[in-house]
Amino acid sequence: MILKGFEDLKEFLSKPRNIVIVGHRNPDGDAMGSTLALSHYFSKKGHQPTVVVPNEYPDFLHWLPGSDATYRFDWQNSQAQKAIKNSDIIFLLDFNALHRVGTDMQNSLEKYENDFAMIDHHQQPDDVKYMYSDTEICSTCQMVYQFIEMNNDLDLIDTAIATCLYTGIMTDTGSFRFRSTTSKTHRIIADLIDKGAQNDKIHNNVYDANSYGRLLLLGQALSNLQILPEYKTAFITLTEAEKKKFDFQKGDTEGVVNYALSLKDIIFAAIFIEDTEQQIIKISFRSKGKFSVNKFARTYFNGGGHDNAAGGRFDGSMEEVTENFKSLLPKYIEELNSSYEA
The missing domain is CATH 3.10.310.30 (Diaminopimelate Epimerase; Chain A, domain 1)
Known part of the structure; x- marks a missing residue:
């Protein structure tokens, strides 16, 4: 595990900030779940978060709480660029290198003058000022849960946050069957259900919404x-x-x-x-x-x-x-x- 600058990041976030949260190109359940969950969490902490993703994501994820407020860089470019320009910090979630957002968005992020914070579980991450990286964890959503836990804020997890986190953990573990699904993962899932995640509804929304x-x-x-x-x-x-x-x-x-x-x-x-x-x-x-x-x-x-x-x-x-x-x-x-x- 790499935990870099965590105490400094906590101090930086002790005041209200404009925060942009970015997921990777072709966002999946873990990318959308983690970015939206972190956005909900930061809102409850008094920040002004904005989720920006490089391009469209699957229709079966559009129901996630907060999805309608997400900016697509390829489609809502002016809004996304304005949010990036006005932000105090950018969080990079569920990807380990800037090229994972696609060339156009990468070019914009490389010109960004403030700092990046990364929360990710992929190998060989780029070096940024603030980093929480752990390749042993099954999903970035589990890492966001643990990030909230490290801030002693588990009591702030509501139904919206729990739903987003459950979705990302479920999809990135193949419905909890991959080897990376640990006993701790199951304990976190249990807590998310207790906090309002409706596991049957989430599964149906993701896996039982196929088109012909x-x-x-x-x-x-x-x-x-x-x-x-x-x-x-x-x-x-x-x-x-x-x-x-x-x-x-x-x-x-x-x-x-x-x-x-x-x-x-x-x-x-x-x-x-x-x-x-x-x-x-x-x-x-x-x-x-x-x-x-x-x-x-x-x-x-x-x-x-x-x-x-x-x-x-x-x-x-x-x-x-x-x-x-x-x-x-x-x-x-x-x-x-x-x-x-x-």
């Missing part, structure tokens, strides 16, 4: 599934044409890679998604046991994340990225076979 197109897209993805049993590996592809065919919306591919990982005897899973807007192939990796997809993504696909969940990108065609991916697997055959018995 999203289910058809899932069917297409599963039909594209390829299995490489000798490497205990499976991967899925989705082209831009396939996405358009089923009216793709932001968030529709969330969690699809886990279907590949759910196969018996599979240790390593990937999904390759064509993105013509960014002119890249977006990649998500998942693994079981000791095989580090973080190292794999960093080494070969300009990415990173956690040991068992990471992302990356590839500049080229779908055929090129899948052939490249398959060509790398022989190097890891022993590691994959010894990760643990699936």
